[in-house]
Amino acid sequence: MDPTDAPESLPLGSRLAGAVLVINGLFVVAELFLPGPRAIGGPLPAAIDLVVGGSLILGLFRWRQIAVVRIGLGALLLTGLNAVRGEYLSAGLQLAFSAALLLLILGKPGRLRIAGGLVLAAAILALEGIGVYAAAGGHNPLLALRADLAPTSVDTVDGAQFAYRLRAHGPRWYLRTDAAARKDNPLADRWITQPERDAHVMVIAEKLEPGTEIDMDKLVKVVVDNAKAASTSFRLVSQGPLKSAIPNARLVRTEATIQAMDMTFYYGLFSAKGAVFQVVCFAPRAAFAELDEHFRAMIDSFELR
Secondary structure (H helix, E strand, O other): OOHHHOHHHOOHHHHHHHHHHHHHHHHHHHHHOOOOOOOOOOHHHHHHHHHHHHHHHOOOOOHHHHHHHHHHHHHHHHHHHHHHOOOHHHHHHHHHHHHHHHHHHOOOOOHHHHHHHHHHHHHHHHHHHHHHHHHOOOOOHHHHHOOOEEEEEEOEEEOOOOOEEEEOOOOOEEEEOHHHHHHHOOOEEEEEEEHHHOEEEEEEEEEOOOOOOOOHHHHHHHHHHHHHHOOOEEEEEEEEEOOOOOOOOEEEEEEEEEOOEEEEEEEEEEEEOOEEEEEEEEEEHHHHHHHHHHHHHHHHHOEEO
């Protein structure tokens, strides 16, 4: 046997890092078959983690250098890509995960360093496991920590102070409490969110004086002007009529940078029964393509009751 492949030649920390990589690879494989956002790179990162991690568990010393390269590239590339996509929490978690692996694999770590690496890795893997469980249809227990959300997801949303309904499309939309919604926007009648993607659908409703008629072209201009004023950069992508049972409905799409975040918006605009309604759908620009169909379906489902 080649002495460089002797199982006893590989430090315990490296073997434990291999186990962490294997568990991470299995989670990534599971995510490929579940609804929701896909891991960057598809199945390739999972395959790399499974092969490299399995080799470390077997004690193959030559694979430690390959593992260090994998960890370094993960810290640089995956963190950078998540940051570019506006997914700053994911970027931070990737950095923490890479740090945990480096604590385990570099040199011959003592008990204290191994303990620190395992605790940090276990915390990240626990979050990943919760995400996989939630995506598979289970309740995400982390949502219980958010006082601004109702505990269960919704399929339909009825107006709080106005008579309307829209249907939620896509997995697990959660209703924000009235107090939380109106704290962020006093005109918000309902607000649902998909926390995993930082996606939001808000219904803004305003009563009209009896006999008031709304010029929808002027309403579009007011909405666009207000959105532009609230942004550091702004682009009107499109505007036009919206097919709806409610006459003269309009659809506006914009892109804007708000508080250093690049966002994309849909505005569904409706006027009927003495009120004006805006169904505002928004999400980080990088995630919008996957949400576009769901946002359009929710705007199309808006109906008065």
